[in-house]
Amino acid sequence: MLVDPYGVIRAYLGPWPAHLLVEIDPAVTEMVRATIPVVRHRRREVFDRWSLMCRMRITVLGGLGAFPDRDQGCSGYLLRHDGFTMLIDPGYATLQPLLTRCAPGDVDAVVVTHGHPDHCADLHPLLRARALSGGAVQPLPLYAPAGALDAVLALDSHDVLNGAYRVHELPLPGDVICGPLTVATMPVPHFLPNAGLRITAGRTSVVYTGDGGPHEPFAEFAGGAGLLIAEATYATEVPAPQAGRLSTAADAGALAALAGAAALWLTHVWPGSDPDAHLAAARRAYAGPSNVAVPNLTWISPT
């Protein structure tokens, strides 16, 4: 018997955004199809599970700044929403944590805040894995500020990765649509052009500073975020040569409070730092739930 899985979902979740009818992942479609017999008998339970799966969730792949240590890589976040998988800032040593969670071909889009390799180096082995694993994989859409990926993509001659990706310039400021997600950007002062991000689906937003010094307009940009991921390289003081281009955990706490963020992750922590000092500095300004970003830390949108 042929069934329309969207029809079943619509019956429980109400109107279905048109773009999802084309963007939805085949694996999700299959899962929905498999749940249909259960739906008929256990409507409430299936509704709850499906509803949870549709929520936005984001998982840390690595949270160190500058360079990895033996246990943890640099910046990297895996965001999933409605069967869409977005990789944000695939920095050094984030590919293997990614591969414990999905196959190379499962990634639907990559967003990179800026061109430093602690934010984009592991894009390269991901593209190699997609290009050389055999089987047909769509070109991976890569969103980044102009030129940010030039160096990392030059690690191979063009023919090795031919057709494995498509670069889209991330406007600064501006916004782009990635599957079911809207990605809005605001430039944040750093050594290279750096895109602060606000990623939104429905009423849920995750905001990420990328790397950058304190920037007053960012509080409004981050207003009401469900989760604020804020660069906090140092606990309370940025050394003079980096002042204005990097932030502290104290800055991150102040930003989270001003923005009214519902939760805060401190990230890009300098290797060897004491995470308790970072948390203490942030909590002096921000009373909400806060964590230092470490691999596997996961946030799920409450609604």
Added chain:
Amino acid sequence: MLVDPYGVIRAYLGPWPAHLLVEIDPAVTEMVRATIPVVRHRRREVFDRWSLMCRMRITVLGGLGAFPDRDQGCSGYLLRHDGFTMLIDPGYATLQPLLTRCAPGDVDAVVVTHGHPDHCADLHPLLRARALSGGAVQPLPLYAPAGALDAVLALDSHDVLNGAYRVHELPLPGDVICGPLTVATMPVPHFLPNAGLRITAGRTSVVYTGDGGPHEPFAEFAGGAGLLIAEATYATEVPAPQAGRLSTAADAGALAALAGAAALWLTHVWPGSDPDAHLAAARRAYAGPSNVAVPNLTWISPT
């Protein structure tokens, strides 16, 4: 009381090569100094331990070709001899296995066979860790064929890694002296200039093909190696587009037999391959001990 640790060592090991008197690592000197009281009472035991430590040893950091999987990185080998630490081919996802064995500043030299990122990508985070960790670290000598490291070194603007390395062109063919080791090269046909390596100290040699198709003169170059590390991307057949530029485990076994190598490692195995098929193919030609390269596999020179 001031003592001369070299004098104590000389008494047990005989004449000491002059270059070691300047090249020896301060940590080793300190260790020797600490063993002196023990030496006085337990001469034989200390002699045995010291003698073992002086042997050449090499450890696999990763053994996959092309791209990493979730469990293992690409080509990477850590060679130690007489307190000297050489990193060979720091491919994708080999930095963290390296850091479980030594600190970034402990590496004395890096040798790269060719410029593909599965053989050199993780050089970059190693240099960042050395440059940005604080403390004085000597510029790291990097030995590679002309231009092979240009792309990976371009991942940062020059000022970030300023003074963190010094590039030395690896002559093809030719040889260079790295601390207590002599590195001889022979070009092996690949998509880029690729240096087959013969690394020698005293009567001990480790030979590594880098990546490359079967090359008849290489058997003589590898003659009598204590260990032959041979690229064996496929078990028995190289697909047509790569023929002559990559090798099989069958080729590797034939090479080991012709060269009279005392042991064989099969490396650069295509992700997802069956290691048993590789071993079986090599063993049809080579009767000595053979292994597929996996992280932590270690060879110690028998003398």
